[in-house]
Amino acid sequence: MKRKTYDALMEPMQRELVAVARWARLHGERIVVVMEGRDTAGKGGSIKAITEHLDTRQFRVVALPKPSEREQGQWYFQRYIEHLPTRGEIVLFDRSWYNRAGVERVMGFATAAQVDTFLRETPLFERSIAGDGIRLLKYWLCCDQAQQEERFTERRCDPLKAWKLSPIDVAARARYEEYTDAREAMLAATHTEQAPWTLVDFNDQRIGRLTLVRHLLDQFPDAALDHETPVAPEFPPLPRKPRRERYTVLKPLAPMVGDDGD
Amino acid sequence: MKRKTYDALMEPMQRELVAVARWARLHGERIVVVMEGRDTAGKGGSIKAITEHLDTRQFRVVALPKPSEREQGQWYFQRYIEHLPTRGEIVLFDRSWYNRAGVERVMGFATAAQVDTFLRETPLFERSIAGDGIRLLKYWLCCDQAQQEERFTERRCDPLKAWKLSPIDVAARARYEEYTDAREAMLAATHTEQAPWTLVDFNDQRIGRLTLVRHLLDQFPDAALDHETPVAPEFPPLPRKPRRERYTVLKPLAPMVGDDGD
Amino acid sequence: MKRKTYDALMEPMQRELVAVARWARLHGERIVVVMEGRDTAGKGGSIKAITEHLDTRQFRVVALPKPSEREQGQWYFQRYIEHLPTRGEIVLFDRSWYNRAGVERVMGFATAAQVDTFLRETPLFERSIAGDGIRLLKYWLCCDQAQQEERFTERRCDPLKAWKLSPIDVAARARYEEYTDAREAMLAATHTEQAPWTLVDFNDQRIGRLTLVRHLLDQFPDAALDHETPVAPEFPPLPRKPRRERYTVLKPLAPMVGDDGD
């Protein structure tokens, strides 16, 4: 899909996202978005698309590093629970507790017993938080291996992205099928009524993002999407001529470059 | 400045930013960027520009909500200190402890005594953390009131941005001069050798961002900017034909839209 | 029961407690003790008896204040989960999440719907953490109202204890029966196989403490109670005559009182 088409379709949805955020704040709603999926599928880009126009004081993106020794000794969900939202907040997990059923399983960082416990306990945990009223949306972003290879290649050649490629990525790349198996086992165990999964095809990332955001918006009541209400306060005219900056202690830097003639 | 010019100038600096982040990780450096300035000046956009290509697991943007009752009773700096970086991390404060010398002072949320204490104690606090080796960069983004008015008007008319305008914004808008005075007092007290301020003119936001990022990069040793080292690991050819997605439990959503013909 | 009898019976159990703590540390066991019961029944004293000889770095007593506004908006269990133990730790809750089914219900601080949700969700939550291997011991300390009255009177007349009497205590005192009803409802809902309750009669506080500690010890495998193993390291003789304190900067305070002749 071309950028222009994409922008034209995304723009009105951005307004709906802003409306949902406003509604969440007014009604004290708590929203959790779990973003999982293939390496390179587009998790980060989707999170950016969702949060682009939201208030940085209302949402948080949670991308936890590997657990500390102390955290490793705790209840598996504890370090994630700490980041759950309070009234009016939106939390997006860029990878989540599902690491255990994905990368940890496939790469052998978790034992089979740990994975089994995880698959048995996760529905209980999610039922608890959903039962408490937290709106839990779980997305898994799919793409074919050919697409993945193409994106890996692209990353390797882009100096802005090459650092994203870790040895684990290299190792994981050859295990596409095992990841598929792991995902299917995960879906079988954790696609529940209270906390269903949504799969989104990200072979085309723009179409994927549009589809995901549309689905996300449709999970909220119509009232939440009503973005027509005017919210901006009135601005009376200034009482006097606008002032200019005035420096007595320190001057600004010289601009790096001049105007467009430069 | 035109977008094309801007992109051409920003792109190589993005590579340097990625290099600095890599260097910080390798050397266990801790970086704190304090982003302050006029309403509408461009703090959020600058943070996005800096972090755009960084690893979400390496940096954090800290935008604290108003303090809880418990936090109000604590040492003023305590809730900020909690977010300081550990080895290899980059933390960007979108507004910071300087709230007390800015909005809190101008809008009367802090007493004169509290502001005085703040201006006296802040250099000590910053000297402590800088003395511990944290690299502390403090930016204040300037713009003339005419520019600010223009941007406020633009926001009011943009449904994606109107929500950003709070009653405090309306009240603050008429106090441009008081903000100038507050800033000058803040600079007089807190522009220190260990923790100097840098003012950046954001009357043109693109030029402002370029200038700010160039200055930020220049604070690091040359080695940190060396972005030529290849970092991508080798990718051996896949042992067999790329696989496709395979669904046994749940199918992906129907795409919201088809291909560009749509 | 007389103090002497009590001490003679408690002393060997203290040794077993030390042995259990050592065992927990060695085996990475996590222990949670929930201490609930009537006002004045003896929760605090029981916690002191249990922890008296333990390492302050191994156990924590968690007595949470009323929730902040932020915490009120979170999943009910969140602020308690934060304090769950990591490997080798012992956490004692002096009152706990069961506040909702006790004081909050009886005094009207929680709605009937909140209490219902709590009674329904708690077994799930506890099953999750017990299923993760946390050893969860829940005690409810009982005493008749005549005893309670006597202790309240004693407290009112003791300047060291009078401050413990809050207006809520006064109000709660007349609702003994409602607390009984609340407890019975709580037991009916949350006395589960994975997380059973133990009621202990504290009409005699010394007998109550002995009974509680004996029961607690019996929940651990025999190996954990084996306190005969010598653990103290060898202390070689000092290479030279013991030194005395030597002050060059500051002298100690004059002692408040001299020797016993005083």
Place this chain on the structure above:
Amino acid sequence: MKRKTYDALMEPMQRELVAVARWARLHGERIVVVMEGRDTAGKGGSIKAITEHLDTRQFRVVALPKPSEREQGQWYFQRYIEHLPTRGEIVLFDRSWYNRAGVERVMGFATAAQVDTFLRETPLFERSIAGDGIRLLKYWLCCDQAQQEERFTERRCDPLKAWKLSPIDVAARARYEEYTDAREAMLAATHTEQAPWTLVDFNDQRIGRLTLVRHLLDQFPDAALDHETPVAPEFPPLPRKPRRERYTVLKPLAPMVGDDGD
């Protein structure tokens, strides 16, 4: 000093402590007590004496374990700052940031440069928090090596205490003089006007505790020590005969032992 003499002298001071705590709560005062000193000197016992009759929801004893890897990378004071009190709270540090100038220095866990930095930075840090109004009381408990040896021997022979003896204790025991030197250097650098040290002779632990508590009480205004004000609320007579416990779901445990005839 005999126990009876000690109790008679301590009891009225306990009332003053309760009065100070009440005063701190009413006036929103924040109190920090740093408890440092020789191994076996009596830090733990002093903390117990101070807190014995205080409200567990008002004070916290902070005894931090060795820092995690993440904490090791942070500003040295960060993990301590997290535990500083809010309005109305009392925090007692059982060992503190001064570890660096004591055990870490003597046992070689910190480099000379780290110790130097610590000694230079600590006065700044303490001046900051004291300047913010936190009442900071720093005690160092002294005892001669002969006394220390005696107590070590006592511990080794007491099954309730033997576990307290770590290999570090054994190693530290032979370095009594080095600890003296370390303390003197610490005093020279950190005994400041804003945050003075108080040394207390603990060769007799009871005299030591009395002396310390007396000194502590004398740091507060007279009003804080006024413990005569009646605080207990009125208790109207119960409207009807006291009720007895009534069990429908679960019975209490059989008492471990019967009455004193046993």
